[in-house]
Amino acid sequence: MTRHSDMSVRNRSKEFPLIRTRKLGRLYRTGEQVVTALKDVSFDINEGEFVAIMGPSGSGKSTLMNLLGTLDLPTSGDYFLDGENVADIAADELADLRNRTIGFVFQQFNLLPRMRALAQVTLPLTYARRRSGNLKEKARKQLALVGLEDRADHLPSQLSGGQQQRVAIARALINSPKLILADEPTGALDTATSKDLMRLFQRLNGAGITIILVTHDAEIAAYAQRKIVFRDGRIVTNKNQRNSRLLKVS
Amino acid sequence: MRLLDTILLAISALRMNFLRSILTTLGIIIGVASVILMVAVAEGARSEVEKRISSLGSNLLQLRPGSNRIRGRSVGADSRLPFSEGDVSDIRKKVPSVTAISGHFRRNGTIVYRNTDWLTNIDGVHSEYLQVRDWAVEIGRFFGEREYQAGAKVAVIGTTVARELFDDENSIGISMRIGDTPFEIIGVLEHKGATPSGRDQDDVILVPLSTLRSRLVKRHKLVPDQVGYVSVKIDETEDLSEAKEDIEFILRKRRGIKNSKSDNFYVRDVSAYQFAKTETQQTFSFLLAATAIISLIVGGIGIMNIMLVSVTERTREIGLRMAVGARRSDIRTQFLVEAVVLCLIGGIIGTVLGIGGAMAIALGANWPVLISPEVLALALAAAALTGISFGFFPAQRAARLNPIEALRSE
Numbered sequence: 092m093t094r095h096s097d098m099s100v101r102n103r104s105k106e107f108p109l110i111r112t113r114k115l116g117r118l119y120r121t122g123e124q125v126v127t128a129l130k131d132v133s134f135d136i137n138e139g140e141f142v143a144i145m146g147p148s149g150s151g152k153s154t155l156m157n158l159l160g161t162l163d164l165p166t167s168g169d170y171f172l173d174g175e176n177v178a179d180i181a182a183d184e185l186a187d188l189r190n191r192t193i194g195f196v197f198q199q200f201n202l203l204p205r206m207r208a209l210a211q212v213t214l215p216l217t218y219a220r221r222r223s224g225n226l227k228e229k230a231r232k233q234l235a236l237v238g239l240e241d242r243a244d245h246l247p248s249q250l251s252g253g254q255q256q257r258v259a260i261a262r263a264l265i266n267s268p269k270l271i272l273a274d275e276p277t278g279a280l281d282t283a284t285s286k287d288l289m290r291l292f293q294r295l296n297g298a299g300i301t302i303i304l305v306t307h308d309a310e311i312a313a314y315a316q317r318k319i320v321f322r323d324g325r326i327v328t329n330k331n332q333r334n335s336r337l338l339k340v341s
Numbered sequence: 342m343r344l345l346d347t348i349l350l351a352i353s354a355l356r357m358n359f360l361r362s363i364l365t366t367l368g369i370i371i372g373v374a375s376v377i378l379m380v381a382v383a384e385g386a387r388s389e390v391e392k393r394i395s396s397l398g399s400n401l402l403q404l405r406p407g408s409n410r411i412r413g414r415s416v417g418a419d420s421r422l423p424f425s426e427g428d429v430s431d432i433r434k435k436v437p438s439v440t441a442i443s444g445h446f447r448r449n450g451t452i453v454y455r456n457t458d459w460l461t462n463i464d465g466v467h468s469e470y471l472q473v474r475d476w477a478v479e480i481g482r483f484f485g486e487r488e489y490q491a492g493a494k495v496a497v498i499g500t501t502v503a504r505e506l507f508d509d510e511n512s513i514g515i516s517m518r519i520g521d522t523p524f525e526i527i528g529v530l531e532h533k534g535a536t537p538s539g540r541d542q543d544d545v546i547l548v549p550l551s552t553l554r555s556r557l558v559k560r561h562k563l564v565p566d567q568v569g570y571v572s573v574k575i576d577e578t579e580d581l582s583e584a585k586e587d588i589e590f591i592l593r594k595r596r597g598i599k600n601s602k603s604d605n606f607y608v609r610d611v612s613a614y615q616f617a618k619t620e621t622q623q624t625f626s627f628l629l630a631a632t633a634i635i636s637l638i639v640g641g642i643g644i645m646n647i648m649l650v651s652v653t654e655r656t657r658e659i660g661l662r663m664a665v666g667a668r669r670s671d672i673r674t675q676f677l678v679e680a681v682v683l684c685l686i687g688g689i690i691g692t693v694l695g696i697g698g699a700m701a702i703a704l705g706a707n708w709p710v711l712i713s714p715e716v717l718a719l720a721l722a723a724a725a726l727t728g729i730s731f732g733f734f735p736a737q738r739a740a741r742l743n744p745i746e747a748l749r750s751e
């Protein structure tokens with residue numbers, strides 16, 4: 092039996108969680124210096140979870156998010172996404188996998204400066220290998236879902252920070268991904284806007300999307316079901332939160 | 342990503358830096374314009390030469406007394422020995438590929454009809470002259486071999502003479518005088534127009550060379566049966582150089598030239614002689630070709646430079662595209678298409694300028710404007726090829742970016 096069919100059997104049996112890391116490590120070599128950004132990180136995240144990742148600056152949170160998003164590869168250990176070891180997947184297939192399965196939300200929004208909101212949202216669709224229906228119509232619906240139906244023709248410079256982040260979320264959602272990876276999505280927003288955004292994430296999680304969110308802010312982390320805390324590249328806490336705002340709402 | 346989407350993306354990216362994009366394509370513009378000019382000039386010159394040859398008649402050999410090698414210098418007393426009736430009839434008889442042959446002896450003379458007179462060229466020719474020149478009579482007829490042998494006083498006039506002397510009224514059968522001798526007009530030639538050098542070929546009267554010799558030229562000036570220059574038309578299907586050798590052999594024998602001695606006449610292939618005249622045009626074409634290639638290379642380096650700038654400016658965009666699912670090949674294609682579109686824009690502008698320049702040159706040189714669809718395709722293909730060649734390195738650099746570093750860049 093080949094390795095590939097072996098894994099598809101595992102997939103079907105739901106033995107594997109959406110995300111599984113085992114002794115994951117990432118070293119950075121800059122000249123003589125070696126920085127251990129992550130060391131022996133092992134955890135599982137099931138489909139439908141809402142997980143907050145916390146820790147001081149430089150503790151390896153962004154490094155982990157890059158690995159989970161398949162934008163980077165670990166220097167040691169294994170990362171299984173949907174039952175498949177990412178190290179075994181070819182670069183082009185990883186690109187397709189990101190396109191179908193993962194939506195990214197960044198602290199700095201990462202919108203293209205001279206592109207209107209509707210086109211920003213359409214962008215991932217243009218890289219989809221299989222295309223269906225009217226792209227613009229789909230993007231318009233997605234914008235409506237984040238409450239920006241009347242901002243479709245606006246440039247990023249004509250939108251507030253919160254609105255820009257909503258456009259970015261609409262872009263992340265357009266291919267109906269299983270997983271949203273958000274690295275400090277509220278880092279550039281004020282408190283009220285942050286709370287609005289967290290309610291949006293809650294709603295998406297309620298619809299079944301797995302969300303992993305990095306934050307410094309305990310208030311923000313309180314929206315998640317589970318909190319994983321990092322220090323110096325290692326997990327120091329990994330536990331469910333009884334008093335999660337998510338649980339209170341639902 | 343679909344190709345059409347990629348092209349539209351490239352156009353919108355270029356529009357954001359409109360002025361920069363246009364300035365960058367300057368080299369391409371000059372290169373493509375040169376390509377078009379070069380081909381138009383070459384084609385124009387060629388058609389000009391072909392026109393000249395066909396106005397002389399095609400598949401033609403011209404016989405001249407004197408040495409081809411020592412031009413202008415007479416070598417010995419008989420070095421300018423003219424051709425005779427015997428030479429003409431011998432060649433006609435012994436070289437089967439000859440379809441027509443004629444001597445051509447020209448003098449100026451005044452023709453008089455009633456109280457009008459007109460100074461024109463009086464050409465003594467043989468009865469096959471019109472076949473040699475690919476010419477024909479419009480009205481009436483030409484003189485035949487019998488009239489030639491008899492030295493008949495008949496004339497065929499060109500259209501200029503017909504207009505000047507007879508106001509284009511019917512002149513067939515009319516008698517007029519050349520000098521003191523009366524001639525009967527038996528035909529009017531087809532209109533032939535001016536030579537490229539501007540001489541009016543229709544300002545002429547054709548008479549039998551035999552008659553010209555006996556009636557119009559003072560005896561002492563002529564060897565008794567001199568025929569002037571001789572033109573020979575060779576069958577289209579036959580080998581011109583073979584016919585040339587046959588004629589040379591006959592003439593050497595008739596003139597008693599031994600094998601070791603050099604000829605005192607020469608036979609020249611009119612088309613070869615005419616093509617040699619286009620050397621200047623070839624030099625011009627070569628210069629334009631060099632300009633085209635250098636401009637395209639310089640233009641290509643400009644394109645490469647601006648594309649590298651563009652990749653640097655849009656590093657973050659590239660990182661984002663990779664994050665949302667662009668393959669490396671998608672990124673490479675995006676920048677390659679952008680370079681090609683940029684070059685094609687330059688190519689189109691260059692094409693317009695090139696066509697304008699070709700028209701100006703054609704107007705100045707009095708050529709037809711010759712720009713074929715193939716040339717336009719060639720010019721645009723050259724532009725596109727430049728885009729692909731010089732866009733590849735920047736596109737490759739974009740495709741190889743690390744997505745994380747790209748996303749973090751400013």
Ligand SMILES: Nc1ncnc2c1ncn2[C@@H]1O[C@H](COP(=O)(O)OP(=O)(O)O)[C@@H](O)[C@H]1O
Nearest residue numbers: 119121126128147148149150151152153154155
């Ligand atoms: N590209 C890199 N090259 C070298 N060191 C890096 C690189 N990226 C991150 N690091 C280092 O790895 C550690 C973890 O960084 P990061 O994951 O960005 O932390 P966080 O997001 O938690 O602030 C830090 O010490 C940082 O300096």
Ligand SMILES: [Mg+2]
Nearest residue numbers: 152153154274
């Ligand atoms: Mg970080």
